Amino acid sequence: MLRRTFVTLIAAAALSTQAYxxxxxxxxxxxxxxxxxxxxxxxxxxxxxxLSRAIGVPVKPFFASDYAGIIEGMxxxxxxxxxxxxxxxxxxxxxxxxxxxxxxxxxxxxxGYWSLLIVNKDSDLKTLDDxxxxxxxxxxxxxxxxxxxxxxxxxxxxxxxxxxxxKTFFKTVRASNHETNLLSVINKQVDVAVNNxxxxxxxxxxxxxxxxxxxxxLWKSPLIPADPLVMRSDLPADLKARIxxxxxxxxxxxxxxxxxANLKALxxxxxxxxxxxxxxxxxxxELAREKAKVEADTTLGxxxxxxxxxxxxxxxxxxxxxxxxx
Numbered sequence: 591m592l593r594r595t596f597v598t599l600i601a602a603a604a605l606s607t608q609a610y611x612x613x614x615x616x617x618x619x620x621x622x623x624x625x626x627x628x629x630x631x632x633x634x635x636x637x638x639x640x641l642s643r644a645i646g647v648p649v650k651p652f653f654a655s656d657y658a659g660i661i662e663g664m665x666x667x668x669x670x671x672x673x674x675x676x677x678x679x680x681x682x683x684x685x686x687x688x689x690x691x692x693x694x695x696x697x698x699x700x701x702g703y704w705s706l707l708i709v710n711k712d713s714d715l716k717t718l719d720d721x722x723x724x725x726x727x728x729x730x731x732x733x734x735x736x737x738x739x740x741x742x743x744x745x746x747x748x749x750x751x752x753x754x755x756x757k758t759f760f761k762t763v764r765a766s767n768h769e770t771n772l773l774s775v776i777n778k779q780v781d782v783a784v785n786n787x788x789x790x791x792x793x794x795x796x797x798x799x800x801x802x803x804x805x806x807x808l809w810k811s812p813l814i815p816a817d818p819l820v821m822r823s824d825l826p827a828d829l830k831a832r833i834x835x836x837x838x839x840x841x842x843x844x845x846x847x848x849x850x851a852n853l854k855a856l857x858x859x860x861x862x863x864x865x866x867x868x869x870x871x872x873x874x875x876e877l878a879r880e881k882a883k884v885e886a887d888t889t890l891g892x893x894x895x896x897x898x899x900x901x902x903x904x905x906x907x908x909x910x911x912x913x914x915x916x
Contacts, residue, residue, distance in 0.1 A: 618652040620660040620672025623734070624789065625769030627653040629796065634673070636852040637840070644836040645829065657736035664688055664822060671821035671833060675738040676872040679818045683866055689823045691830070692837045693816040693864040696788070697857050704787045705739035705811035707748065708775050711804055713782075718808045721782055722752055730760035731771040731783025738872060739786035740768065743811045746875040750882050769793075776804045786814075791857045815868045819861065837861040870909050877906050 619638050621630050631651055642649040652669050654660050657678045663669035665686035673694075674682060682688030696703060709715045721728065733740015749756055757763055764780065768789035774780045790801040821833060841849040841860045853860060881902045884895060 616648045616650045617670045618663070618668060618672075619649050620652045620654075620663055620669035620674075622657050622660050622672070622674055622678055622736075623653065623655060624737075624767050625792065629769070629792075633852075633855040637856070640840070640849065640852070641833070641836055645832045647829070657734045661686055661736065664820070667822065669822075670825060671819065674818055674820050675736070676815055676818060676869055677738040677742040677876070678736040679820050680869050680873060680876070681736060682820050683869065687823050688820040690818040690864050690866050690868060691821055691834045692819040692861045693868060694819075694856075695816065695859045695862055697791070697854065697859050699859055700813075700816075702813040702816045703739065705743040705747075705814060706785045706787065706790075706807050707744065707782060707809035708772070708785050708805040708807055709782050710775050710778050711806050712778075713806065715782065715808065716806075721808060722754070725754070725759040726761055728760050728781040729762045729764070729779075730756055731774050731780040732756060732763050732765040733771070733784050734765060734767060737768075739788075739811070739814055740765075740771075740784050742872055742875055742879075743814055744784050744809075746879050747811050748809055750879055772801060772805070776801070782808075788817075788857055795855065795857065815871060816862075818864055818868060834863065838863050874906060874909055877902055877909070881906075 619634070619641070621627075621634055624630070630653065634651055638649050638651055652660070652663055652672070654663060657675070658681075660669060660672055660674070661678055661681045664672065664682050672682075679688065679690060683690065695701070707718065707721070709721075715721055715724070715728075733744070735741055749759075764774075766774070768785055769792070771780070771783040772785050772789055772793055775783050775785075793799070793801045819837060821830060825833075838861055841853050843849070881899060884890065884898045884902065887895065890898070
């Protein structure tokens with residue numbers, strides 16, 4: 591009787607997983623808005639089509655006007671997996687039942703990329719010190735609030751390190767995606783903006799032009815962990831395994847030549863297995879930024895300030911050593 595019950599449960603579980611695959615009309619793959627959805631769809635669609643065939647479930651790209659839309663999409667199960675930055679992946683993991691399962695490998699095999707501060711090549715801003723001295727007269731192109739290279743990393747390593755709050759430091763601040771910020775600097779619509787090395791490479795692929803002919807890099811961050819891929823943790827285990835295997839092996843099988851061409855359009859060499867541990871450095875940066883704000887807050891009473899600092903120190907300690915300043 592016990593054996594029969596066990597077999598029945600196993601069969602039911604298998605049927606449940608099959609039913610999920612059969613009943614799910616589509617799975618949605620969320621793509622953060624680093625540039626126009628038209629551009630992003632053109633480079634991601636071939637990979638997503640291959641994913642659909644590999645896992646036996648139709649997959650469609652899912653876009654939103656900002657990073658928060660993709661995070662909320664996963665939170666409400668409108669998005670089941672997707673391409674994120676590390677900061678937005680933290681939100682997906684903490685608020686939307688997400689889990690990191692892979693990360694990208696760039697075209698040169700680097701385990702990450704870099705945040706940049708750029709100006710037009712014709713600008714009289716020659717160094718970072720020039721920006722720091724003249725911020726009140728400059729327009730600034732900021733990143734999406736949930737962007738790793740547009741907000742979290744420059745917020746800590748560049749602005750906090752120089753005791754600057756961009757919203758009050760610059761004459762005007764406009765937050766946008768990487769593509770728009772790059773074009774705004776090239777077209778002299780903003781004086782200075784954040785960007786990243788991936789966006790400059792995408793610009794080269796899209797236009798055939800080298801962005802470095804038009805912009806000057808004034809600051810480059812420490813290495814940022816490569817962009818993670820995230821899926822909802824409540825997907826069936828066998829489906830999660832098929833999704834993970836597809837990405838980790840993409841560009842390595844019998845159809846490698848075509849798949850590598852698809853990856854090249856994304857500026858990638860491939861994908862590697864990963865997990866939530868890759869988010870730790872960005873979590874450390876975010877907590878360190880919070881700590882700096884609390885330390886500088888003159889409106890807090892001493893007891894409340896010490897309480898908040900102790901809580902932040904405890905969170906940092908649980909992650910290991912705090913992020914080192916650069």
